Amino acid sequence: MPAIALDPATDILGIIDVQPCFMPGGALAVADGAAVVPVINRLLAGPFAHAFATQDWHPPGHASFAATHGRQPYETVALHYGEQVLWPEHGVQGTEEAALHPGLHQARVELVVRKGFHPAVDSYSAFFENDRTTPTGLHGWLRERGFRRLFLAGLATDYCVAFSAEDAARLGYAVFVVEDACRGIGLPLEGGGTTLDAARRRLAALGVGFVRSEDLAA
Ligand code: VGL
Ligand code: ZN
Numbered sequence: 001m002p003a004i005a006l007d008p009a010t011d012i013l014g015i016i017d018v019q020p021c022f023m024p025g026g027a028l029a030v031a032d033g034a035a036v037v038p039v040i041n042r043l044l045a046g047p048f049a050h051a052f053a054t055q056d057w058h059p060p061g062h063a064s065f066a067a068t069h070g071r072q073p074y075e076t077v078a079l080h081y082g083e084q085v086l087w088p089e090h091g092v093q094g095t096e097e098a099a100l101h102p103g104l105h106q107a108r109v110e111l112v113v114r115k116g117f118h119p120a121v122d123s124y125s126a127f128f129e130n131d132r133t134t135p136t137g138l139h140g141w142l143r144e145r146g147f148r149r150l151f152l153a154g155l156a157t158d159y160c161v162a163f164s165a166e167d168a169a170r171l172g173y174a175v176f177v178v179e180d181a182c183r184g185i186g187l188p189l190e191g192g193g194t195t196l197d198a199a200r201r202r203l204a205a206l207g208v209g210f211v212r213s214e215d216l217a218a
Contacts, residue, residue, distance in 0.1 A: 003216070006048065006218055009146060011149045011150075012048065012147040013040075013108075013151050013178075014051070014152045014168075015052070016126060016154030016161045017054055017056050018040065018104055018155060019091060020101055022056075027089060027090040027091075028087055028088050030185055032183050036182060039178075040154070040181050043178070043213055043216065045105065048216075049108065049218075052109065052112070052113065053104075054115055054126045054138075055091075055114045056090070056160070057091060058117065059119050060092055061119065062089075062116065062119060062122070064084060064116070065089045073086055073087055074087075079120070079122075079130075080120070081132070082130075084130065111141055125160070128167055147173075148174060149174040149176075150168050151176045151177075151211070152165050152168075152176070153182055154182060156182075158194070158198070159185060161182050165177055169206040176208065176210070177211070178212065180212050
């Protein structure tokens, strides 16, 4: 992949859910999840002039928590908007593991979008909640600021990063996933393969690009 020259007027780094709850030691640990922090910090120190971050921000007893339904994590339930994977309790508002990772260099993070705070609706995407209609407000902010090309990094590749990339592509942004700045969950799928394979195929079909951090230059 040849280097992509970044334009600070239109390009922004989107940092998805870089929170201790998604890292080893956290409630919903993604394998090697903490490894994204130094990669993202390098992107924030050089290539990108602007960034936004998202934060998974659930109230206690949230509908996406297995315990709320007396069920086991990774089972699925039908909620009013469709099928929902049940997760261990994570990202609870105001807890230490729900904070942005303390090692993340936030100087260029100009907006933090919190999501998943409606008790009955989960929100994987940075743009729309899992009912696929309730907006987070991010699209309006990006439009007003003039950003048209999004580079996404963070956790987890196959859930919040993938859903954000998919919505962004549908909204008309040029979208790239910075692969070495992401880590995934990779739940097994019934027909074989994992949620990581499925996410990659879905995104590729929408024209989302996959790049590596070393390919991005200011
Ligand atoms: C996420 C599952 C539940 C994520 C958040 O950040 O990918 N995944 N909540
Ligand atoms: Zn969550």
